[in-house]
Amino acid sequence: MRVLVLIEERDGVPTGDSLGIVSHVAALGLYVAALVVGPAAEDDLGRLAGAGAQTVYAAALPQEPTCPIEARLALLADLQASAGFDTFLFATSALSVDLAGRLAARLGAGLIWNLSSLTMDDGRLIGRRMARGDTLTALVEWETLLRVGLMRPGAVEPQTLGKADQPLVVQIEAPKPSATGTVEISRSPSLGAPPLASAGIIVAGGRGLRVQENLALVSDLAEALGGVMAVSLPLVDMGWAPRALQVGQTGATVAPQLYIACGISGQYQHKLGMERSGTIIAINIDRDAPIMAFSDLAVVGDLSKILPDLTQLINKRRGSPP
Ligand SMILES: Cc1cc2nc3c(=O)[nH]c(=O)nc-3n(C[C@H](O)[C@H](O)[C@H](O)COP(=O)(O)OP(=O)(O)OC[C@H]3O[C@@H](n4cnc5c(N)ncnc54)[C@H](O)[C@@H]3O)c2cc1C
Structure with a gap:
């Protein structure tokens, strides 16, 4: 199983939720890689390797004013084809909810959201999510070969499982999103405060x-x-x-x-x-x-x-x- 985690950043630093997913998956003994979009500082690459990412893909965004979602979608789909990832995990955010849905549709992958944890059972990846108004915990499994998952905010804490001083970084060019993609006209922060x-x-x-x-x-x-x-x-x-x-x-x-x-x-x-x-x-x-x-x-x-x-x-x- 090859897992790719999209890293979201806040003030240029990977969020705790993103790092937490990387270490949660690494702790299961699975191969996990991280995708950083935009400029990544040495420290951040080290943090991701420290959390257990075996490879960190660092992608420069294309110069044209495309919507961030289109650019990320193209990147993820490209990495699926070129590096053979079968599982894509995201920390839940306004951006990732949109992106995960589009990626699942594009890849024909199953999508499970609101995951609170993941476990391995006899080579199968099993998720846990709250159901029936959070009154019971359901065990869920993807029926598709390709999987997309959204982890609930704050569900998993980052841990140190890898070697922060030896990140394996692969620089990649962001592929051009499709010509029919959304174009970003302007950007304004919705809230001044951090999330x-x-x-x-x-x-x-x-x-x-x-x-x-x-x-x-x-x-x-x-x-x-x-x-x-x-x-x-x-x-x-x-x-x-x-x-x-x-x-x-x-x-x-x-x-x-x-x-x-x-x-x-x-x-x-x-x-x-x-x-x-x-x-x-x-x-x-x-x-x-x-x-x-x-x-x-x-x-x-x-x-x-x-x-x-x-x-x-x-x-x-x-x-x-x-
Ligand atoms: C499926 C489902 C999902 C839900 N999801 C959420 C959710 O995500 N988040 C959420 O918050 N709720 C959620 N709810 C609603 C939840 O059940 C409660 O109705 C809600 O949390 C109550 O909000 P409250 O405490 O602000 O209001 P109230 O329950 O009305 O409480 C108001 C409190 O203010 C106190 N108070 C009144 N005047 C003053 C004063 N002057 N000074 C100090 N204290 C005062 C009162 O004593 C009272 O304890 C959900 C409900 C359902 C069914």
Whole structure:
């Protein structure tokens, strides 16, 4: 079995999710290669080799203003033909969801998404994914010879399994995407903040905010702490925040060092997305809210009073000399 992992980068560095997939597959004893698109620093190539990638393909993107998806799709299909990869794995992101679907269609491959782990059973690659509203774990297998898989955000942690000082790097030319491909006209970042999955500190707001204006209390605290704002599902449904900020079963799975839940009751579907956080602080007027039972620190009180004071205090401490 030959596995290729597409590496996504954030600020020029491979994401933890991408590295995690490489080491997860390497730990199964499978041949795993990594594909980096765009300029790759020596350190990054070493990180990928350290995670267990036996080969790192470094591809320069074509100069013409093509959509990143078209260029990557052409690269992956080309590598399948030239290097004989049979399994393609991606960390779930807006880009990779689109790309994985297109690649599966182009190769006639089976596509399994929301994978939480992979195992080998008698030479067969088996995936695990949550089913029935995350209430049970299903074992799934591809019926096709070629496989495409999307791993759930935060599902697998990077490990050091290979030799970081000896990456085998193959430079490749990106093939030209088809003439009918999408053309990128302009690019604008959808969110100024880094994505939730890799955030170290998250301040999340829920329906307890009561009015949309109170979202500013959450984002102010997140900013004061150098973290990122997140929300529960109802705020997305009400149109107060984009889906990209939602934590939970149908949103992002996060594992920051600190998660502050403001006005969030802690229903099962929200808990699923944040229970792996290092320290959980809940601010809630209801001392019996479910979230209080799995928080490290439960603050009983009105968030509209607590959050401004907390933010002010942090800003003051930060501004004052040590
Ligand atoms: C299939 C499915 C998938 C789902 N996926 C997700 C998901 O991905 N993410 C997600 O979040 N939910 C998800 N849900 C919804 C989930 O079940 C809950 O309904 C949702 O998480 C509740 O959001 P909440 O805690 O913000 O709101 P509520 O449950 O309404 O809780 C609001 C909390 O705010 C507190 N509060 C009120 N006023 C104040 C105040 N002034 N100060 C402090 N606290 C206050 C209340 O005591 C209460 O505990 C899903 C549901 C289903 C069925």
